[in-house]
Amino acid sequence: MSQSFSNNINSLNTFNTFNAADHRPNILAWLSPLEPRLRHQDIQESRVEDIGEWLLQTEEFRSWCAGSGGDESDSAVLFCRGDPGAGKTYIR
């Protein structure tokens, strides 16, 4: 009796642990139906190498990237303003 009870508990525990890991894809899908990875790959492939690299060297980008929200002058948000097609109209 007690043997079969503890067996049951064991199988229940195994089932629960298994359950959480097993549900991982379902839980991720439940969080959002969107999949931005493909869009990122498309853009990455069509991007001309080195273009816009200068931004990574600017003081604004560097301090945004290195900041940790510790002091009052820290900017957690970096906004890059421009036309989504900026430049496209110059050369076609």
Next chain:
Amino acid sequence: MLTSCDISSLVIDSLCDQAGGQDVAVACFYFDFAAQKEQSPTSVLGVLLKQVVGGLDEVPGEIVRAYENQKKVIGGRGPRLSDIVGMLQTTTSKKRTFICIDALDECVAGHQAKLLGSLSQILQKSPGTRIFVTGRPHIEAEISKRLTGRVTSVSITPRRDDIISYLRARLDEDITPDAMDSSLEADILKKIPDDISEMCVWLPILGRIP
């Protein structure tokens, strides 16, 4: 030639390269006019959380519990915005997180305000979180209003080096390379960037002449 998508994808790749080996999460989203319906604040913030959680060894208990609870009601409900924001507050406090959002101006105006409000709530709990946003200049006022005192802004205009990189790439793709000789190529790489730089200087001035 130099679009906000290019800038976003460059920044995302550079952050991912830096993150390699370190305990850092990078999450991104590209807004698109054509898909406005699916891009609600809940699903956009949800997909950011999905990317952060996707990089963890285990799904945090808080998220597993929320999932189990919602599955029990009306045959399975989606997560609520307040739940997603709460879960993002917790996960971003535990792990340094970079959030990149491209073309925020392509998001429905009402959604934009909600999204920015949620990002502000996340920053309140986790001020070390870094948020990168691109968009047309007119949304800057809205961003500054919702995320007061936390925003630095940079203007994205093509630089001379960008124009040269772009021309080089296009010349490489030339399907009639016989028509090109080295002096013509050198001429193109010099003349066009010069002319464009001049146009960039003069166009705004000409625009002001009545």
